[in-house]
Amino acid sequence: MPVKEQTAIPPIPLAGATAVRAAAGEDRGMTDAERVGLWQQRLFEAEAGMTKYLVEQHAGAALREWIGVQSAIFADLPDADVVDPGAWQRVFFRAQALMERFVVAHYGHGELAGWARANAAVHGAVERDRGGGSADVIGRVRRQAELYGSRYRVVESSPERSELLISHCSIWDYRERARSRGVPITLASPCEYCTTATSANIAARGYRPEFELLAEDGDRGCRWRASAPVREPS
Structure with missing residues (x-):
């Protein structure tokens, strides 16, 4: 499904919005088991989305290289009986970085959008429908922000329209720690892929995505x- 048009959200004061609970249980953080489950689901969506993208857009090209990337993605996975969100975070981030580098190196920066759309198709198939409409859709974005320890609050929540404000995105912090461990960082900004992928995920769930990037006091x-x-009226 193509990514729907993205438009800027009218500004609201960062300090003036009142948080509204988007779904039952939002007032508690995820358990370690829930964090591990979401990291694993994100890994599946990204890797399966890449395979879907390659089959549909570049069948037969760079197969040997992709198999090598897959081998690196699934190397040294945590033991199945150990619930360790930090370990699965490292696995996911390494996989994401490797796949970004693979796409840009073989097909060009512009093809990140094609991969994002393929990921979104997988996401739309595997993400559980919790019955909350747009609150569920934004709830997934919120949980991803929580995985990295970002500062956020839900500004608006309803089945028809929901809004999330992330005042500090900790992906920026984590990617520098990953870089220091030798993880290859291809993109100048994590927003380059994240905004495209998140918009595609929202669209895949049948909702119109809008986003605005913010920078304030560092x-x-x-x-x-x-x-x-x-x-449209019938």
Whole structure:
């Protein structure tokens, strides 16, 4: 499914918005088991999405190189009986970095959008429908922000329209720690792929994505909104 048009969200004061709970249980953080489960799901979405993208867009090209990347992605996985969110975070981030480098090196920076759309198709198939409409869609973005320890709050929540404000995105912090461990960092900014992929995921769930990148007092963040599409009168 193609990514729907992204438009800027009208500004709201960062200090003036009131958080609204998007879904039952949002007032508690995820358990370690839930964090591990989400890291594993994100890894599956990204790797399966890449395979889907390669089959549909570049069948037969760079197969040997892709098999080598897959081998590196799944090397040294944590033991199945150990619930360690930090270990799975390292696995996912390494995989994401390797796949970004693979796409850019073989097909060009512009093809990241094609991979994002393929990922979104997988995401739309495997993400559980919790019955909350757009609150569920933004809830997934919120949980991803929580995985990295980002500062965030839900600004608006309803089945038709929900909005999330991330005042400090900790992906920026984590990628520098990963770089120091030798993880290859290809993109100048994590927002280059994240905004495309998140928009595609929201669209795959049937909602209209909007986002705005924020920078204030050294903090990098973003604002996301998912809105139900306007229905034409019958």
